[in-house]
Amino acid sequence: MSLILDNVSYVYSQGNAYEKKALDGINLKIEDGEFIGIIGHTGSGKSTLIQHLNGLLKATDGKIYFDGEDIYDKDYELRDLRMQVGMVFQYPEHQLFDETVFKDVCFGPRNQGLPEKDVQLRGYEALKNVGLNEKYFDVSPFELSGGQKRRAAIAGVIAMKPRVLILDEPTAGLDPRGKDEILDMIAANHQRYGNTVILVSHSMEDVAKYVDRIIVMDDGKIKYDDEPREVFKYYKELEKIGLAAPQVTYLMNDLRENGYPVSTDVTTVDEAKSAILKLFKIQT
Amino acid sequence: MLREITLGQYYPVDSVIHKMDPRTKLFATVIYILSIFCFRGPIGFVAITAGLIAVIYLSKVPFSFMVRGLKAIVFILVFAGILNLFMTPGRELISIWKFTVTYEGAKSASLMLFRMIYLIIGTSVMTLTTTPNQLTDGLETALKPFAKIKVPVHEIAMMMSIALRFIPILVEETDKIMKAQMARGADFESGGIIKKVKSMVPLLVPLFVSAFRRANDLALAMEARCYHGGEGRTKMIPLHYEHRDKVAYVVVIVYIVLIFILRKFA
Numbered sequence A: 001m002s003l004i005l006d007n008v009s010y011v012y013s014q015g016n017a018y019e020k021k022a023l024d025g026i027n028l029k030i031e032d033g034e035f036i037g038i039i040g041h042t043g044s045g046k047s048t049l050i051q052h053l054n055g056l057l058k059a060t061d062g063k064i065y066f067d068g069e070d071i072y073d074k075d076y077e078l079r080d081l082r083m084q085v086g087m088v089f090q091y092p093e094h095q096l097f098d099e100t101v102f103k104d105v106c107f108g109p110r111n112q113g114l115p116e117k118d119v120q121l122r123g124y125e126a127l128k129n130v131g132l133n134e135k136y137f138d139v140s141p142f143e144l145s146g147g148q149k150r151r152a153a154i155a156g157v158i159a160m161k162p163r164v165l166i167l168d169e170p171t172a173g174l175d176p177r178g179k180d181e182i183l184d185m186i187a188a189n190h191q192r193y194g195n196t197v198i199l200v201s202h203s204m205e206d207v208a209k210y211v212d213r214i215i216v217m218d219d220g221k222i223k224y225d226d227e228p229r230e231v232f233k234y235y236k237e238l239e240k241i242g243l244a245a246p247q248v249t250y251l252m253n254d255l256r257e258n259g260y261p262v263s264t265d266v267t268t269v270d271e272a273k274s275a276i277l278k279l280f281k282i283q284t
Numbered sequence B: 001m002l003r004e005i006t007l008g009q010y011y012p013v014d015s016v017i018h019k020m021d022p023r024t025k026l027f028a029t030v031i032y033i034l035s036i037f038c039f040r041g042p043i044g045f046v047a048i049t050a051g052l053i054a055v056i057y058l059s060k061v062p063f064s065f066m067v068r069g070l071k072a073i074v075f076i077l078v079f080a081g082i083l084n085l086f087m088t089p090g091r092e093l094i095s096i097w098k099f100t101v102t103y104e105g106a107k108s109a110s111l112m113l114f115r116m117i118y119l120i121i122g123t124s125v126m127t128l129t130t131t132p133n134q135l136t137d138g139l140e141t142a143l144k145p146f147a148k149i150k151v152p153v154h155e156i157a158m159m160m161s162i163a164l165r166f167i168p169i170l171v172e173e174t175d176k177i178m179k180a181q182m183a184r185g186a187d188f189e190s191g192g193i194i195k196k197v198k199s200m201v202p203l204l205v206p207l208f209v210s211a212f213r214r215a216n217d218l219a220l221a222m223e224a225r226c227y228h229g230g231e232g233r234t235k236m237i238p239l240h241y242e243h244r245d246k247v248a249y250v251v252v253i254v255y256i257v258l259i260f261i262l263r264k265f266a
Ligand SMILES: Nc1ncnc2c1ncn2[C@@H]1O[C@H](COP(=O)(O)OP(=O)(O)OP(=O)(O)O)[C@@H](O)[C@H]1O
Pocket: A012, A013, A018, A020, A021, A022, A040, A041, A042, A043, A044, A045, A046, A047, A048, A049, A090
């Protein structure tokens, strides 16, 4: 049960003046149940990469296997793949269309061909899950605020219960609290269902708190692919490609340079706190 | 798939044709269109073809890109060609079963095909080498005299440039929304006509919403910058003729004379 990318390359507008190589020889193996963060500067190819994972873009070169099957095979049903690999696009609120929020969320499960009762159950569950107040279920999605729309749109994909859930910058343009709420919700779902989650983001800070593995993209290539703590060791290199490690990484490195023997191997504020307290032998 | 629409799509390379003043190109295009409708005889045809090839060569735009515009009208071309071929009365050329191809039919069909194809390719050269902004700028200046008789030239030009600018945006938006709905299991391909029309709803509603939102934003942005129509408005980059434009005008005039002479002799 896994997703494998074998030497995948993608070129936009091949054969004319707008030609642009967006992916260049990507090799990747994603196991079931992983929580992965994909990070990269603007234009590094993150969105392009994830659109390959459910067959929305067809690689100009290379192969992709889902559960050991070649998804570019003639007999392979891409629609089935899309039922199992759910994708929340950048600014997903732009895809809302139905009369009510609830109906819109039911669109995906209905396309899956579930019985009507299950469709509604899934819709209800998903909307509850993203923390949307019940009073909004029967209003037009166009009357919601930006953040509420975002939640409704995410619910539309979660309702399909995909085995692999891909989110392209789900928190872009949200306030800090909304950001945390959405990411917490995604993490809680991951805990509960054990599905694979792939989270695309600009921000290390957001990603470091949740994921077990970080893939750093740079100019269409994979630059690093490792546990967060390993990736953050390269914080100087990350800066060169327009990224930054979480602030605690900088703090711990500064402390160390100034003669405090703390471990620089921490990724979250909590870990940093206990490391510093340990140094001063203060028990919490 | 949607990106193949070349209408209003600029092809960015550096060539003499690209650098030419849009008014020159407009004038030349009009003359070219007139010429494909009023030329006579095979030599006239050769002259037009030679002119077109020369311009395409100078423009440095790949030929494959120009004929892309033809794909959209292949059906119309074939349909009109067949109608012309079989429905024109006249001397019999060949007869297949109940249908007769006449000598006149063959002539008018080939003439019609030639005109349509040359029209599309010729105007593609214009749009591929001129940015939408330059194009409307050129139109506005060229049509300025009509403003005297209360034709809202500036407004028309502004509407055109906005419309042209929005084509690629809407194409991209359609692509994005289509993908997003496909990711939710939408199926735009299979099923009968009613199912197909129904399946367009999840695509069209967000598209309209986004078009209105963009229109609204743009209107606000224009107002915020005190846009008030064309009166007293100056240009950031005023059009003006260079040496190459003068050369181009001379070439176009020679072309006109040539077509007329060839008409006389045909
Ligand atoms: N439809 C397209 N046509 C042509 N080029 C494209 C298209 N979409 C993206 N590109 C180009 O491909 C490259 C990778 O784009 P992509 O959208 O994957 O970046 P990204 O990492 O998702 O960036 P961001 O963080 O801004 O979302 C960019 O250089 C972009 O200009």
